[in-house]
Amino acid sequence: MLDLKSKYPDFYRFYGRRVAKKLSNKSIESINYYFKSSSFDEEVINSFNKRQSLKIDKKYQRITLEVGFGNGEFLIKQSNLNKDSLFIGCEVYLNGFSKVLNKINDRQINNIKICSINFIYLIQVLKNETIDQIYFINPDPWPKARHNKRRVINNENLNLIASKLKKNCSIVVTTDSLDYYEYIVSILKNKDLIFRKIEHGELKTTDKLYGISSYQRKAINKNAKIYKVEIFK
């Protein structure tokens, strides 16, 4: 992985933390050991550089993408419940990425593919109209106005993200940041965007996404409200 990072630094550049606490020896070992077999960074980088779409096994009935999967709780749970689907996960935070690498290999999970590069490169090599669902579970809120540009969902990239969705499929975002929620709802008023329908509001406690990730649970434990936006193509 380090060789890819030094050869292609742009793909690994993003706003935020790559490592929260020192990587354990197990994490370093799993990255060294499993990276080549279980990640597809190299395929994404090569496809991007050759301006080709990423090749994806046609045997899967559905493809779900999760951006910023953190510790991978939702990704792994979903992959286990839907064996006919492929789950593509993208996460730049190496502590979480290495945990998921370990789980994929320990449990011999064969319907997850993960990459550790900035998702904006991954999204560009996905073939148009091939993805069934895209999740952003509590993306980094970047609350200061001058940092809003760093948000993974913004006015500039929403149409690009949507172009990867099949018709009648959706992008789902949950967030504990009222400001981010209102920002997303406000940019969806832009008439140039290609969406058919938008549903938004407070996430119900009965929703399957309620309490789904450690970051979200931390917010819930502090009595924060969680908001959901679902954007249908």
Ligand SMILES: C[S@@+](CC[C@H](N)C(=O)[O-])C[C@H]1O[C@@H](n2cnc3c(N)ncnc32)[C@H](O)[C@@H]1O
């Ligand atoms: C607030 S955390 C939430 C993690 C997880 N979804 C959860 O709810 O526990 C946001 C995650 O998005 C990841 N992230 C931020 N920018 C990213 C990017 N450009 N590409 C891929 N992942 C990104 C961060 O590393 C971080 O782990």
